[in-house]
Amino acid sequence: MWGVDIEPKTEEADAGKPFLPSIRTKEENQQNSRPVSYKMSARSAQILLVSSHPEVYEPCDDSFALVDALLADRNNLLEHRPTLCLELGCGSGYVITSLAIMLGQESAGVSYFATDINPHAVRVTKETLEAHGVHAEVLLMDIVSGLERRLAGMVDVMVVNPPYVPTPEDEVGRDGIASAWAGGENGRSVIDRMLPIADKLLSERGWLYMVTLAANNPSQICRMMKEKGYASRIIVQRSTEEESLHVIKFWRDAELQVETKAQTTENRTAVPMEYLLSQIPRLAFWRSGSRSS
Amino acid sequence: MRLLTHNMLSSNIKGVSNGFPLRLDVENSVSKEVEFNPDFLRNMFSKIDWKALVDAARSMGYAELPEEAPDSSMLDSDEFLKKFHHALLELHLDEGALICPETGRRFPVNKA
Numbered sequence: 001m002w003g004v005d006i007e008p009k010t011e012e013a014d015a016g017k018p019f020l021p022s023i024r025t026k027e028e029n030q031q032n033s034r035p036v037s038y039k040m041s042a043r044s045a046q047i048l049l050v051s052s053h054p055e056v057y058e059p060c061d062d063s064f065a066l067v068d069a070l071l072a073d074r075n076n077l078l079e080h081r082p083t084l085c086l087e088l089g090c091g092s093g094y095v096i097t098s099l100a101i102m103l104g105q106e107s108a109g110v111s112y113f114a115t116d117i118n119p120h121a122v123r124v125t126k127e128t129l130e131a132h133g134v135h136a137e138v139l140l141m142d143i144v145s146g147l148e149r150r151l152a153g154m155v156d157v158m159v160v161n162p163p164y165v166p167t168p169e170d171e172v173g174r175d176g177i178a179s180a181w182a183g184g185e186n187g188r189s190v191i192d193r194m195l196p197i198a199d200k201l202l203s204e205r206g207w208l209y210m211v212t213l214a215a216n217n218p219s220q221i222c223r224m225m226k227e228k229g230y231a232s233r234i235i236v237q238r239s240t241e242e243e244s245l246h247v248i249k250f251w252r253d254a255e256l257q258v259e260t261k262a263q264t265t266e267n268r269t270a271v272p273m274e275y276l277l278s279q280i281p282r283l284a285f286w287r288s289g290s291r292s293s
Numbered sequence: 294m295r296l297l298t299h300n301m302l303s304s305n306i307k308g309v310s311n312g313f314p315l316r317l318d319v320e321n322s323v324s325k326e327v328e329f330n331p332d333f334l335r336n337m338f339s340k341i342d343w344k345a346l347v348d349a350a351r352s353m354g355y356a357e358l359p360e361e362a363p364d365s366s367m368l369d370s371d372e373f374l375k376k377f378h379h380a381l382l383e384l385h386l387d388e389g390a391l392i393c394p395e396t397g398r399r400f401p402v403n404k405a
Contacts, residue, residue, distance in 0.1 A: 083336045106382060107328035109336065111297065126404075135327075137298040145305040146400075150313065154301075154340055 043071060044098035051127035052092060055120045057180035059094040061240050062211050066161050067098045069209055069235035069247035074102055077207075082110055082156030086201065087136075088143055088194060090114035091180055093125030095159055100134040103157075112136035113151075115144050117179050142173075143190075143197055155201045161211040162191045187216045195221070198250075199228050207251045209235070214244040225250050294386045294402050296349045300341055304393035304400075314345035315391035315400070317352045322389075327382040334377055335368050341381070350380040 044067050052058055070077065082103065087096040096114040103110050114136045116122050122140045129136055139146065163172070163180055164187040171182040172189045183189055191212070198208050208230075212218040222232040231253035238245045304312025343362035350358055357376045359367075367373045390399040 083333065105328070106333050107330050109330055109333040111333070111337075111382075113298070113301070137295060139298070139302075141305070146302045148305070149303045150301045150342075 042101060043074075044101060045094050045128065045132055047094075049128065049131040050092050050094050050097075051124045051131065053120045053124050055118065055176040056124045057091040057121075057177055059092055061238065061243075062161050062164075062245055063091070063094050065236050065238050065245050065247050066095050066159060066209065066211050069249070070095075070099055070102060070159065072235055073209075073249065077103055077157065080156065080205070080207065082207075084151070084155050084203075085110060085112045085157040085159070086144070086147075086151070086155045087112075087114040088158070088160045088197075089121075089162060089180070090116050090125045090136075090138065091118075091121050091161070093121075093128030093136075093138075095161060096125065096136050097128050097132050097134055099157070099159060100129070100136060101132060105135060113147065114138045115141050115147070117142050117173070118176060120176070121180075143194060144201065148197060148200065152200050153203055156203050156206050158198055158202060158206065158208045159210075160194060160198070160208070162194055163187070164191060164211065164213045164216050166215050183216070187213055191216060191221065195224065195228075199225075199230075202252070204252060207249060209247060209249050212246050212248060214246075218246050218248060222248065222250075226256065229253060229256055231256055295382055296346055296353070296384055296386075297337070297341075297381045299349050299386070299391065300345055300381075302391065304395065304398070306393055306396055306398055309393060309395045312393055312395060314342065314349070314394070316394060317349055317386060318390040318392055318399070319353055319386060320388040322353045323385045323387045324379070324383050325385055327378070329375065329378050331368075331371070331374050334374050334381070337381065338365070338368060338377070346380060350384060353384050353386065355380055355384060 047059060050059055085096075085099060085103070087099070090096050093114070096112060100110075100112050105111075112135070114125055115138070116125065117140070119140055122138050125136075125138045129138070141147070144151070163183045165181040165183050166187040167182040167184060169184045169189065171178060172184040173179060174182065183191065191210075194210075198210075202208060210221075212221060225232060229252055230250040232248050232250045234246050235249050236245075236247040299315065299317065302313075302315055304315060306312065347358045347360060350356070358380055359373075363373060386402050388403050390401050392399050
């Protein structure tokens with residue numbers, strides 16, 4: 001089924017550095033002064049230890065892209081010193097387990113929550129965590145409904161591989177594995193519910209990592225988030241035969257809204273997309289994308 | 294389920310105006326050792342609803358936490374932090390339910 005080697009089979013277009021799953025350089029060990037236990041020496045969850053169930057989405061290209069993005073940003077994450085991390089829609093548990101391996105547990109000052117709407121996914125995630133000797137509190141709920149009130153403003157790192165596949169609207173939120181992919185019109189139904197929730201839950205210094213498909217119109221997602229005061233950057237871009245994936249990181253930028261206003265006044269004739277491209281050159285490949293406005 | 298998690302959960306049933314804290318119906322609780330990290334506890338202290346934690350710990354049979362919300366000077370006391378640590382992270386509701394304080398609806402909690 002799965003090989004031991006989880007190296008991406010797809011072309012790496014923009015991941016900063018090439019992905020090297022097993023080699024720790026001396027330099028890197030020096031940068032990270034935390035003790036490296038046997039468990040920590042594996043840099044992400046191991047595919048052979050990931051539990052499964054017919055009704056639970058197995059780690060696939062999108063899951064690997066998200067974990068690769070977290071690995072690519074690992075040094076920043078370690079410096080960031082998050083206290084609470086949350087995954088929405090944890091599925092097999094591959095991503096939250098990888099994050100817990102990367103950043104450490106309570107002994108390193110980090111605690112993890114994960115949610116899924118699929119009861120099988122909750123069980124499988126617990127099994128995957130246990131198989132790797134790490135802990136997260138795994139909760140059965142729609143997005144994050146039972147945590148939304150109390151966890152507001154507390155989450156320092158949020159990771160989401162949402163159901164992003166464009167489907168008929170009535171397929172969204174069905175039982176079982178369909179909930180892992182069915183994204184409604186443009187694959188945006190669940191994403192558009194998640195974004196305001198992410199904004200509510202993220203702490204002042206919170207970071208969000210989200211997988212999107214080109215069909216989700218990621219540049220428009222970035223614009224929506226920008227209006228809420230978030231800067232964004234693509235951490236990983238990956239194209240397979242079937243889909244073109246991006247992992248985007250969002251973070252609050254206090255100066256962003258002020259800047260936006262100033263720039264718009266200076267340069268009234270600039271169309272918004274051109275403005276966006278001039279600000280974030282790495283978005284340039286979206287120029288030929290599906291954006292219409 | 295840890296009491297940290299219980300402290301972060303509220304009933305999301307439509308029409309419920311104050312779904313926090315959820316009551317605990319404890320069928321089985323266990324204690325699992327977690328490495329002690331004072332910095333983590335100091336970070337979490339301000340985020341915790343103290344009364345909810347004290348009541349939840351008591352319903353799990355742990356009555357060592359001070360009833361009144363301690364002031365932040367207690368965060369220098371190892372003795373206090375160890376009790377806080379145990380209640381927050383080491384006590385697990387293994388089997389039972391969380392109950393909505395307004396509607397009485399049960400949210401089952403189990404291992405698998």
